[in-house]
Amino acid sequence: MHLMSPSHQKMEQILGQTLQYSLDYNLNVHGMPTSGSVAISDEELILFRDEIAVKRIPLQNINEFKVVQMVGSGALQIVLKEKTEQLCIFTQDLLPVFADLAKMLEYHRETGVFPAPDDEEPVKTCPKCGLVIPEQTNICFHCAPKGKYLWRIVKLSLRYKATLLTALVATLIIQLLWVVFTYMKGLVVDNYVTSGSQDFTGLLLMMGGYLIIPLLLFGLEYINERCSSYTAAQVGRDLRGILFERIQNQSMKNALKRPTGEQIKRIANDTEKVQDFVSYHGKEAVVRVFSVSVILAVMFWMNWKLTCWIVLPIIAGFFFSRFIFKRMNHPFRINWKLFSKMESVLYDILSGIMAVKVFGSEKREIKHYSGCSEKFAHSMYVANFYWFVMFPVSTFVVTLGEYFYLYFGGNDVLSGVLSFGKMVTFLSCIGLLYAPLNWLMQLPRQLAQTAISAGKIFEIIDEKEDVLDRGNAIDKEIEGNVAFEHVHFGYKVYNPVLKDINFSVKKGEMIGIVGPSGVGKSTMINLIMRLYDVSNGQILIDGTDIRDISQHSLRSQIGVVLQETYLFDGTVWDNLIYAKPDATMEEVVQAAKIANAHDFICKMPDGYQEYIGSRGYKLSGGEKQRIAIARAILRDPKILILDEATASLDTETEKMIQEALKNLTRDRTTFAIAHRLSTLRNADRLIVLDGGRIVEMGTHEELLRHKSVYYNLVMAQRQTSKLSKEPA
Numbered sequence: 001m002h003l004m005s006p007s008h009q010k011m012e013q014i015l016g017q018t019l020q021y022s023l024d025y026n027l028n029v030h031g032m033p034t035s036g037s038v039a040i041s042d043e044e045l046i047l048f049r050d051e052i053a054v055k056r057i058p059l060q061n062i063n064e065f066k067v068v069q070m071v072g073s074g075a076l077q078i079v080l081k082e083k084t085e086q087l088c089i090f091t092q093d094l095l096p097v098f099a100d101l102a103k104m105l106e107y108h109r110e111t112g113v114f115p116a117p118d119d120e121e122p123v124k125t126c127p128k129c130g131l132v133i134p135e136q137t138n139i140c141f142h143c144a145p146k147g148k149y150l151w152r153i154v155k156l157s158l159r160y161k162a163t164l165l166t167a168l169v170a171t172l173i174i175q176l177l178w179v180v181f182t183y184m185k186g187l188v189v190d191n192y193v194t195s196g197s198q199d200f201t202g203l204l205l206m207m208g209g210y211l212i213i214p215l216l217l218f219g220l221e222y223i224n225e226r227c228s229s230y231t232a233a234q235v236g237r238d239l240r241g242i243l244f245e246r247i248q249n250q251s252m253k254n255a256l257k258r259p260t261g262e263q264i265k266r267i268a269n270d271t272e273k274v275q276d277f278v279s280y281h282g283k284e285a286v287v288r289v290f291s292v293s294v295i296l297a298v299m300f301w302m303n304w305k306l307t308c309w310i311v312l313p314i315i316a317g318f319f320f321s322r323f324i325f326k327r328m329n330h331p332f333r334i335n336w337k338l339f340s341k342m343e344s345v346l347y348d349i350l351s352g353i354m355a356v357k358v359f360g361s362e363k364r365e366i367k368h369y370s371g372c373s374e375k376f377a378h379s380m381y382v383a384n385f386y387w388f389v390m391f392p393v394s395t396f397v398v399t400l401g402e403y404f405y406l407y408f409g410g411n412d413v414l415s416g417v418l419s420f421g422k423m424v425t426f427l428s429c430i431g432l433l434y435a436p437l438n439w440l441m442q443l444p445r446q447l448a449q450t451a452i453s454a455g456k457i458f459e460i461i462d463e464k465e466d467v468l469d470r471g472n473a474i475d476k477e478i479e480g481n482v483a484f485e486h487v488h489f490g491y492k493v494y495n496p497v498l499k500d501i502n503f504s505v506k507k508g509e510m511i512g513i514v515g516p517s518g519v520g521k522s523t524m525i526n527l528i529m530r531l532y533d534v535s536n537g538q539i540l541i542d543g544t545d546i547r548d549i550s551q552h553s554l555r556s557q558i559g560v561v562l563q564e565t566y567l568f569d570g571t572v573w574d575n576l577i578y579a580k581p582d583a584t585m586e587e588v589v590q591a592a593k594i595a596n597a598h599d600f601i602c603k604m605p606d607g608y609q610e611y612i613g614s615r616g617y618k619l620s621g622g623e624k625q626r627i628a629i630a631r632a633i634l635r636d637p638k639i640l641i642l643d644e645a646t647a648s649l650d651t652e653t654e655k656m657i658q659e660a661l662k663n664l665t666r667d668r669t670t671f672a673i674a675h676r677l678s679t680l681r682n683a684d685r686l687i688v689l690d691g692g693r694i695v696e697m698g699t700h701e702e703l704l705r706h707k708s709v710y711y712n713l714v715m716a717q718r719q720t721s722k723l724s725k726e727p728a
Contacts, residue, residue, distance in 0.1 A: 045062065045087075067098050073089055149451055152454070156235055175287060247460065250460075251465050252526070266457055270456050466532075473550040473551075474550065478557050482539070486537035488500060496692060498523060499691075499692045501694060509685065510670040519692060530555070561625075570612070640669070688713075
């Protein structure tokens with residue numbers, strides 16, 4: 001959403017004040033095309049027609065903003081002292097953006113704050129190149145500074161500079177020894193082959209050098225490989241650790257915007273590509289450049305004229321490589337995106353294998369995954385096509401110098417200007433020169449892949465969070481007094497889910513939260529756990545704003561049983577002590593007994609050490625729920641949150657657990673959500689939500705006597721229950 005018309009700055013100049021928003025409308029009252037704008041400043045709404053301010057209304061005089069859909073068009077209306085006034089008319093395509101403007105102005109009218117539209121922009125575009133940025137990322141990889149990402153990898157590698165420099169020095173010495181080895185060939189030819197010298201002592205020394213140098217090369221290669229592998233492994237470990245920690249600490253908003261499969265890819269595949277860069281390509285790039293420089297220096301020293309004929313094609317090849325690098329970025333970005341999509345689809349299918357089987361969708365999912373795989377394979381072919389076409393051309397351009405040398409060098413030998421030994425040395429140097437050059441010609445492909453992977457990694461690492469501990473955040477031992485004071489919250493700030501929520505809870509009270517689906521019940525408990533921050537207002541625990549309490553301290557004192565039970569791959573014991581790793585056997589058994597889980601656990605072959613598999617697939621829904629309840633009990637929380645905690649239990653078991661929970665909730669603040677309203681009849685108070693607001697509050701009996709929203713919900717459930725019991 002972009003709430004700034006093309007004439008925004010011009011209108012600011014006309015008015016002499018800063019505008020918050022401005023939108024162009026395009027129809028007059030007769031439905032004919034026109035030109036006009038609606039502008040909002042800090043104090044007033046201004047209506048422009050043909051760049052002339054024709055109406056100015058103070059915002060404080062407006063009681064409501066609304067957008068009305070008409071036949072083929074829409075209208076922005078305002079209410080002034082219960083009188084509705086139509087400001088402008090626009091075509092149907094502008095209806096969504098004017099509707100958002102009305103919501104944002106309503107939000108400002110209630111809170112006094114102008115929400116920023118850019119924070120909620122559904123389609124992000126790069127300000128530099130104009131390309132659309134994918135929803136799950138904030139980086140335009142077409143314009144991103146790829147060298148910056150690679151340099152950050154280098155700086156990370158410098159944590160292990162001792163082993164890295166050892167590997168680098170070893171490799172540099174290897175390259176120097178190859179130059180010496182090549183130069184010795186020319187000396188042997190000139191001094192002992194073509195001259196017929198009988199100096200066997202010198203010849204034996206040369207032969208000794210021929211034996212010693214390979215041994216040195218072997219030893220140096222061993223040192224290089226060992227140090228390189230160690231450094232790469234450490235950098236890969238560090239990156240995976242930093243990335244995993246960052247993903248663990250990210251807010252729910254950022255965690256949910258990327259598919260799980262993509263996040264796994266960034267931790268596994270992208271860090272592996274960076275690790276390869278550290279262990280081989282990055283280091284080798286430095287070494288190969290050094291090697292080319294040394295060899296060229298030797299060649300210029302031997303014969304600068306012939307060397308110039310070698311260098312000219314190399315310069316042309318260098319510019320051609322830059323051309324290749326620019327052309328390869330885009331196909332490799334597409335390739336990364338499709339590979340990520342393929343892995344995300346695979347993860348979703350395997351995670352939902354039960355649903356796939358139940359609906360008999362195996363063939364459809366096979367076709368779906370095969371389609372993603374086919375697109376990835378095609379993108380890989382396209383990405384490599386550029387390379388396989390351009391690389392032979394660039395290689396041919398670079399090696400043209402060899403043909404020049406054979407012609408001009410051969411003439412110099414025949415004319416006696418160049419000795420045969422120097423020609424052999426020079427030819428060997430050309431071979432040594434082309435080996436690193438050919439390697440460097442392939443480097444753009446590796447750099448493109450590494451830069452994209454590094455960019456994806458650092459995007460998450462650098463991502464700004466919307467839920468952060470304040471600088472003065474404290475670790476607080478909480479008691480359980482909770483208060484909501486004028487709390488507003490919306491996943492889009494100007495479209496609130498909760499509006500002006502006010503209530504207080506004393507330590508030990510049990511509060512039931514009820515209301516139709518989608519009114520914000522789960523959102524309310526998410527705010528208590530500070531998975532999101534309130535848009536306005538504050539939530540207090542024991543009189544302290546929860547934003548002043550560290551997230552770890554807050555959540556470590558809250559026990560949660562969510563509607564969707566999640567058990568980790570492992571044993572019953574592993575899942576129970578997840579809430580309290582240092583729990584004793586007695587504590588675990590006691591928690592299991594309170595949750596009515598001890599009996600069925602003991603009936604398993606291995607009892608508490610029974611392996612229950614990924615997501616607890618060996619257990620029934622009710623058994624999973626009881627283990628989740630025991631896990632929350634074991635934590636001995638000061639605040640307990642139950643989100644449909646007994647939803648998967650049969651009536652008899654639920655009754656037993658309700659008795660256990662009654663004992664558990666004593667002296668412990670409890671928030672409970674349940675669609676079966678009968679399960680909340682013993683709550684100290686019920687909060688009834690409707691339309692994002694608290695419409696009723698009281699005990700079960702009080703609300704029934706009131707005969708309003710809660711009463712209607714109870715009656716509707718009773719009627720449904722009667723219908724379900726009637727014989728078919």
